[in-house]
Amino acid sequence: xxxxxxxxxxxxxxxxxxxxxxxxxxxxxxxxxxxxxxxxxxxxxxxxxxxxxxxxxxxxxxxxxxxxxxxxxxxxxxxxxxxxxxxxxxxxxxx
Numbered sequence: 001x002x003x004x005x006x007x008x009x010x011x012x013x014x015x016x017x018x019x020x021x022x023x024x025x026x027x028x029x030x031x032x033x034x035x036x037x038x039x040x041x042x043x044x045x046x047x048x049x050x051x052x053x054x055x056x057x058x059x060x061x062x063x064x065x066x067x068x069x070x071x072x073x074x075x076x077x078x079x080x081x082x083x084x085x086x087x088x089x090x091x092x093x094x095x
Contacts, residue, residue: 001065002069003063003064004066004073005092006090006092007092008059008061008086008088009088009089010026010087016094029084030086033081034050034060037062041068041073042076043063046065047075048062059094061092063075063093
């Protein structure tokens with residue numbers, strides 16, 4: 001099994017989405033990332049691990065445990081992030 005680590009976050013307002021987000025919307029988007037991600041993964045047997053509590057209220061750490069390769073998993077994660085207007089850093093583990 002492969003393990004890929006991500007830290008999702010909101011990158012701030014930009015030209016494509018200048019009015020985003022209240023703290024409540026941000027919290028909801030980060031929680032939705034954890035809940036929605038399994039539906040975007042190609043590997044239906046993949047699991048998502050998350051620390052509880054999250055170490056930072058402005059980000060969401062997840063680990064994807066999957067048989068898929070890194071490129072495929074990155075594409076799947078990117079689709080989920082895009083649907084929530086979030087960004088992520090790869091290979092990030094909570095401290």
